[in-house]
Amino acid sequence: EAGVTQFPSHSVIEKGQTVTLRCDPISGHDNLYWYRRVMGKEIKFLLHFVKESKQDESGMPNNRFLAERTGGTYSTLKVQPAELEDSGVYFCASSQHHPRGDSPLHFGNGTRLTVT
Amino acid sequence: AQKITQTQPGMFVQEKEAVTLDCTYDTSDPSYGLFWYKQPSSGEMIFLIYQGSYDQQNATEGRYSLNFQKARKSANLVISASQLGDSAMYFCAMRELRDNYGQNFVFGPGTRLSVLP
Numbered sequence: 001e002a003g004v005t006q007f008p009s010h011s012v013i014e015k016g017q018t019v020t021l022r023c024d025p026i027s028g029h030d031n032l033y034w035y036r037r038v039m040g041k042e043i044k045f046l047l048h049f050v051k052e053s054k055q056d057e058s059g060m061p062n063n064r065f066l067a068e069r070t071g072g073t074y075s076t077l078k079v080q081p082a083e084l085e086d087s088g089v090y091f092c093a094s095s096q097h098h099p100r101g102d103s104p105l106h107f108g109n110g111t112r113l114t115v116t
Numbered sequence: 117a118q119k120i121t122q123t124q125p126g127m128f129v130q131e132k133e134a135v136t137l138d139c140t141y142d143t144s145d146p147s148y149g150l151f152w153y154k155q156p157s158s159g160e161m162i163f164l165i166y167q168g169s170y171d172q173q174n175a176t177e178g179r180y181s182l183n184f185q186k187a188r189k190s191a192n193l194v195i196s197a198s199q200l201g202d203s204a205m206y207f208c209a210m211r212e213l214r215d216n217y218g219q220n221f222v223f224g225p226g227t228r229l230s231v232l233p
Binding site: 048056 | 160163
């Protein structure tokens with residue numbers, strides 16, 4: 001089966017511009033997560049979709065970040081306007097729903113965002 | 117509050133030797149899962165091993181084993197017979213169940229493992 005795919009793999013934009021990241025989860029995975037790792041720091045949770053609904057968006061840093069998952073398939077994460085501190089690697093992950101919740105996360109390779 | 121602690125920012129191990137990467141966690145949930153992921157220099161996150169809180173035996177996957185000590189809330193990763201390709205960042209993570217559908221993963225800060233030839 002195809003894994004989680006993210007696009008683009010790299011993005012370099014100027015401060016104030018807009019960037020949209022895309023994530024295609026594994027087919028059939030209801031859970032979709034966005035994470036971010038700022039250089040040298042730990043991986044931070046951003047938000048969690050169950051199908052098309054936002055289950056938890058407590059990790060979204062501010063209202064410059066907007067995530068959508070229309071139709072419960074792929075998801076986009078838009079940063080508008082981008083700031084220097086938004087630079088980092090953005091990971092998307094998906095998992096199946098399991099009654100015991102044992103399913104691990106399947107990660108994409110991430111999008112490396114550089115804001116100059 | 118820090119839910120996942122990895123006290124070793126960096127570790128070195130000689131090729132073919134075993135190495136233990138530490139992980140302690142904090143949760144009040146009776147049901148939880150613990151995971152280890154590997155992130156090589158290429159950037160992708162690779163799932164290694166899983167331990168459920170109700171599992172009686174320590175999880176093993178090939179050269180990876182998880183030393184689960186529930187009372188101490190520790191879930192250390194043991195890599196046997198280290199290989200040069202094991203050099204990477206290793207993240208310990210915990211799954212918390214929110215409700216019947218929701219689950220969230222909390223990650224530790226990671227340990228950078230370097231395998232020496």
